[in-house]
Amino acid sequence: MQVKKERRSNADRTQAMRAALIAAGRQLFITKGYAETSTPEIVAAAEVTRGALYHHFEDKAALFRAVIVAESEKVAEAINSATDGCTSAAQALDTGTDAYLDAMMQPGRTRLLLVDGPAVLGHDAMDAIDRETAGGTIVVGLSAALGREPDTRMAALGRLLSSAFERAALDISAGGDDAIYRAELKRMLAQAISGN
Known part of the structure; x- marks a missing residue:
């Protein structure tokens, strides 16, 4: 018997990716500070691509504001x-x-x-x-x-x-x-x- 996988909507995936970026950014900003945190570190911690970061946020400052x-x-x-x-x-x-x-x-x-x-x-x-x-x-x-x-x-x-x-x-x-x-x-x- 094949179990049907629950599919997440695009809105759910978008929200989850945005939340992951904010959570990763928060953790890095509090441990390293804004200036010392790089965007490659953020995307690695959030386990997303650099393109995903820039799809959701214009730049690091926009993520920080979020x-x-x-x-x-x-x-x-x-x-x-x-x-x-x-x-x-x-x-x-x-x-x-x-x-x-x-x-x-x-x-x-x-x-x-x-x-x-x-x-x-x-x-x-x-x-x-x-x-x-x-x-x-x-x-x-x-x-x-x-x-x-x-x-x-x-x-x-x-x-x-x-x-x-x-x-x-x-x-x-x-x-x-x-x-x-x-x-x-x-x-x-x-x-x-x-x-x-």
């Missing part, structure tokens, strides 16, 4: 998932703080999103990616906690707090006291809410 977007989306998903059942805005901000820092502890993520991403893509591109993925979560939380629509002042506060979160993630990844950073971030958020 890795950054994927990492940013994972952070946003972690925050959204953790805060989904929160019953108050204050609880969501508190829970979201822990979710962000937990998500940033994924090996290599801090380097990708906070060190190499801005260096390779530039701050404007990173800001755009942040707005597309997780960037609005602080402003949404502040808006809910303060009971008013976001305005330019709230957006500025959100950016400043976001910088504090990034600094905390960097310091924790370098061996800083996780509990202290979490407590201080939560204290800053509580003061931001009570002071407005």
